[in-house]
Amino acid sequence: GAGVSQSPRYKVAKRGQDVALRCDPISGHVSLFWYQQALGQGPEFLTYFQNEAQLDKSGLPSDRFFAERPEGSVSTLKIQRTQQEDSAVYLCASSLGTLGPYGYTFGSGTRLTVV
Amino acid sequence: AQTVTQSQPEMSVQEAETVTLSCTYDTSENNYYLFWYKQPPSRQMILVIRQEAYKQQNATENRFSVNFQKAAKSFSLKISDSQLGDTAMYFCALQIPNTNAGKSTFGDGTTLTVKP
Numbered sequence: 558g559a560g561v562s563q564s565p566r567y568k569v570a571k572r573g574q575d576v577a578l579r580c581d582p583i584s585g586h587v588s589l590f591w592y593q594q595a596l597g598q599g600p601e602f603l604t605y606f607q608n609e610a611q612l613d614k615s616g617l618p619s620d621r622f623f624a625e626r627p628e629g630s631v632s633t634l635k636i637q638r639t640q641q642e643d644s645a646v647y648l649c650a651s652s653l654g655t656l657g658p659y660g661y662t663f664g665s666g667t668r669l670t671v672v
Numbered sequence: 673a674q675t676v677t678q679s680q681p682e683m684s685v686q687e688a689e690t691v692t693l694s695c696t697y698d699t700s701e702n703n704y705y706l707f708w709y710k711q712p713p714s715r716q717m718i719l720v721i722r723q724e725a726y727k728q729q730n731a732t733e734n735r736f737s738v739n740f741q742k743a744a745k746s747f748s749l750k751i752s753d754s755q756l757g758d759t760a761m762y763f764c765a766l767q768i769p770n771t772n773a774g775k776s777t778f779g780d781g782t783t784l785t786v787k788p
Binding site for chain 2: 588590592597599600601604605612614615616628648652654655656657658660661662664665666
């Protein structure tokens with residue numbers, strides 16, 4: 558597609574509920590990143606995929622967070638048993654790669670509110 | 673580990689004037705990339721300008737330019753002829769090229785308001 562598409566744009570979850578956030582990157586972008594952004598702060602790294610391989614998941618805050626990109630295109634970030642501290646904007650970004658100064662193309666984000 | 677520091681949480685500038693946003697970073701790597709991203713209110717983040725560490729020449733993109741001081745680990749963004757549409761949060765980011773990682777580290781941002 559022309560840009561990175563994320564859905565849903567907004568999600569309200571009751572504490573303890575499972576949620577799934579979707580990211581559809583730019584076609585041909587092999588690198589895909591998930592970031593978490595708290596209000597008024599910079600994005601914090603969660604996880605990185607190169608094609609379908611999850612090469613870095615060091616930023617996932619707990620084992621309640623799980624991400625996948627099974628066919629090297631669309632990615633899903635799943636949060637199980639949501640907690641209030643999970644409330645944030647979740648940003649997906651894709652890139653041509655990580656060996657050149659390509660930078661990221663970001664999606665519009667999913668704002669998750671846990672009540 | 674990499675760190676990025678933006679010491680100016682908020683700045684303002686009059687329309688048509690020039691403003692400079694500061695960014696310092698720390699890394700032990702010699703090869704890296706630096707970026708400035710713009711995040712307008714309630715809109716998605718977009719890439720403004722990029723700099724490769726091995727290039728001495730400062731990058732420019734229309735009204736946007738950088739002052740890259742590698743020895744000082746400083747990477748400031750200058751916006752000339754500021755426009756109302758430049759109002760946004762600006763993030764400085766550092767990326768180490770690496771096939772198996774390559775994540776970017778972001779600063780906490782500077783909120784820029786352009787006043788008419």
